[in-house]
Amino acid sequence: MAGVTLHNVIKKYGDVQVIHGIDLEIEDGEFCVFVGPSGCGKSTLLRMVAGLEETTKGSMHIGERDVTRMDPSQRGVAMVFQTYALYPHMTVKDNMGFGLKMNGHPKAEIEAKVAEATRILKLEDYLDRKPAALSGGQRQRVSIGRAIVRGPDVFLFDEPLSNLDAELRVEMRVEIARLHKEIGATMIYVTHDQVEAMTLADKIVVLRKGVIEQVGAPMELYRDPDNKFVAGFIGSPAMNFLDGKVVDGGVAVAGLGMVIPAGLSTAYKGHAVTVGLRPEHLEVDPNGTALRVDMVESLGGVSYAYLVGDTGERIVIEQRGDDRVADGETIGLTVDPSRLYLFDGETEQRIRT
Template sequence: MTGVTLQKAIKRYGDVQVIHGIDLQIEDGEFCVFVGPSGCGKSTLLRMIAGLEETTEGQMHIGTRDVTHMDPSERGVAMVFQTYALYPHMTVKENMGFGLKMNGVPKAEIDAKVKAASDVLKLDSYLDRKPAALSGGQRQRVAIGRAIVRGPEVFLFDEPLSNLDAELRVEMRVEIARLHKEIGATMIYVTHDQVEAMTLADKIVVLRLGKIEQVGAPLELYRNPDNKFVAGFIGSPAMNFLQGTVVEGGVEVPGLGRTVAVEATLPAAGTAVTLGIRPEHLEVQIGQGALKAELSEALGGVSYLHLDTPNGERIIVEERGDERASEGDTVDVTFEARRAMVFDASTEARIR
């Protein structure tokens, strides 16, 4: 297995540039997740690595090889798509081994590789079935098995779980994490689901409009986002953002009706800023303050309380324990100063 290096990678479609000079190093054996909203360029970047999209400018290396203009078949990668793309008339065993068969690999070697992959993916009892007799999760495992038998240097996943229901997504997420630990391969995974990114990744690459916003370990991005976009994208529910103004002693926040102390080196008084605080870092005082509880989503061990502020901003609070606010309650919220983040209102950069 080996790593992947992108140097000033650019992609244009005619006069439209969609990938803007990406520099990225993915280490050998690393699980790297590209995440971002629809249209941010994450799938295009993955397809450039696969060779399915031509790199307009820049360089791309897999290990020590310059693969920038190599055909996909020469790059040593295997790709798992959103759609399973299984041959309906073939059995699981035939689907997994078909690529090797077309490349003239001896039957005994194909059988051995298919057996090894089916052992890893727990598909032994399904090898003689056809895709129509499999569940969605089993079909996706077959698609992954087809990639494994090729013995690639790098595995590429393009939103492989988006067609599955919620329960199967969790199951397959665990399967993919286990697979990575077992075979130790370099894996690059595209998703718009930040929960998948947080639970699977060694390294997350947050993309917006064809540019990298931040790269880091999941908890590093959660705890130390560089800007408002990353802070809002990483974490579920999303971070709350409230308008504020720098004053002596902290940030005056109209939505909370008070000045908030923060642990940051603030700019000059009068500067417009945005205060960010995560739902799980807020505490509710029922019967106090001027915030109105509009909705409470009770999920069992946790509830999400939706609050309206006097100036029309919205706040979500994560509540646990036995005593929780109800719809219609008047509440106040408090939080530790170290939990608050401050962002420049114009540039959205983090003020530390």
């Protein structure tokens, strides 16, 4: 097993630069997730680690080895694709062992490694089936098994759950988390789904337009985002954002018709800011600002109420317990000042008080 280090990694297609000087260190045995919106460069960066995309500038190490110009087969990585990429005419057993067979490994070694992967992924009942006779989740487990058999230094996952339905996605998230715990390998996982990122990762790398916006543990990014983009991307439902202005005594939030104490220095007075509020940090209070409940999304143990203010602001609040608001109600809302996030109105960087 080995860690992965990227130093000033750049990727260009002709004159178009898509990865802009990435510096990143992934520790040995760490589960690192690249997350961001479509087109942010996360899959390109993963493919560069795999050697499927050439690195234009910079360097890349796996363990102590400089793999920047190495062929994919020499890097000690195994990739699990979104599309499974299984041979349809081969059984599960043959699919998992095919790579080792082509590289001339002894039959006994192949049998032993396939048996171990089968045990880890609980595929004993499917070894003689072909991919067409498997569900989507089973096919993805076979794809992961093929990677395990290779015994790589680093596992690479390129949106492996995107083709699965909601129930299978949850099941496979648990399988992949259990797999990482059991084998302890370094894993790099690409997804646009921040729920997957939050539930799987030791470390999350948030990307936007080929640049790293922030790196950290899941709850670190959730509780202490560096900028508005990270604050809005990490968390479901997303953080509420409202326009504000710094005044004496705090921040005037037009959408709530209130001044919230913020403890900012006088240097910020008159500055435009964006006020961020997590849905779970807003409370219903009959003495608070009046807003109308436009819709309630009830998910059983939790509900999300979508509120509309007099001037059209939309705010989402989270509710638990038995006493919840209903569609069409007008309710009061209060804010705990200690739960406030402030972002510069121009740069969108976090203002820490």
